[in-house]
Amino acid sequence: MVEEKEISKAVVGRLPRYYRYLGELTDAGVERISSGELSEKMHVTASQIRQDLNNFGGFGQQGYGYNVKYLRTEIGKILGLNQSHNMIIIGAGNLGQALAKYASFEKNGFLLKGLFDVDPKLDGMMVRGIPIQMMDKLEEYLQENEIEIAALTIPKSKALEVCDMLVECGIKAIWNFAHTDLHLPEDVIVESVHLSDSLMKLSYNITSYKEEHGES
Amino acid sequence: MVEEKEISKAVVGRLPRYYRYLGELTDAGVERISSGELSEKMHVTASQIRQDLNNFGGFGQQGYGYNVKYLRTEIGKILGLNQSHNMIIIGAGNLGQALAKYASFEKNGFLLKGLFDVDPKLDGMMVRGIPIQMMDKLEEYLQENEIEIAALTIPKSKALEVCDMLVECGIKAIWNFAHTDLHLPEDVIVESVHLSDSLMKLSYNITSYKEEHGES
């Protein structure tokens, strides 16, 4: 239990991107990189990279730069990717199944343990070796299994109700794809992916670009 | 072609959320709302709401607040939701099909016109009344149809190559789900949804919460 200083959301938001680029560099066999080189690749300032990293300690070496593999591992630890996280997916429609099949999640320590849905047609169907179970089994399942993360790929009309149950059953974190905000107790972590918000941002940028450059 | 002042990304990022809450209020039959009431609902400051809105003009009335329906419509216009946007999806796997089936996109003016994949097993399969076509038809298709947005739900190994072609064919905007950054000419709008980045942020927050509160 070390005394931690609060890290800003902006910094946390950039860590996965660093991790991704360092992964690509590792794959490309690059051993060392300076903040200057990385800044060019990533289109950010070198200063920002150094500031961001120094929130967590000195990972580089003066006159040398950063060791790619080492830095990647360290950022992975900061992100908690060195530990495994048991996960279930609630809502086994296309989106739920798409998430279930993303192999790269398993690679990063996110272990899919269960899939749940209300649709009886899906009952027992196997996805990636895991059977889809009916929602009425969920509560019991959570009592018997140590699950940390629940991905919520259900309609917003069901989301709040399911959430209440998850919280009661002691779930630690929710990865929310429902089109609604979840205001939960502060000991439950929520990360939301609002796809329609994202598409609207895209639309805004198209529209404002047109206005600036004159549409025909 | 009005002289526009540049709107910050932070502000644009909040607009869809305002739009969503105003939609819920409309559905609930609420006619007017003050920045104070809305701020409580949304867990942001009233000051921020007023500042954000006043980037685009005065939508409220002193002593009264904002008319919910009117404000929603205006934000919709700002986001470009009053116009329709022709869209195709490239990659008709689970994620592509999930996007195709999101009815709410159509409601906001995003019209799905085509679905493309490389997998011959999917050839001709209908999703939401639209047949999946093979990728080798894409170039010709784009020449014959006015498509604004391409959603990219393909592996990152294919993304760059497909992107080059899209840009050459004059696509205006890319909604990118591939696990890679796209650095395209500045007249092509890119909005990326990096699902694994999102999951890593979740993982970071779990991990740092544990550290703060002592894990067992």
Added chain:
DNA sequence: TAGATTGTTAATCGATTAACAATC
């Protein structure tokens, strides 16, 4: 008119960038 609440200016806060001494 009096009360309420906006639109907007000013103050504060935080994040990004620049600069440079420390050091490998």
Added chain:
DNA sequence: TAGATTGTTAATCGATTAACAATC
């Protein structure tokens, strides 16, 4: 050692919040 590049402090910039005059 000399050169390179970090870690870190200081300067700048931008975004958020507070305050209040304008006005419905």
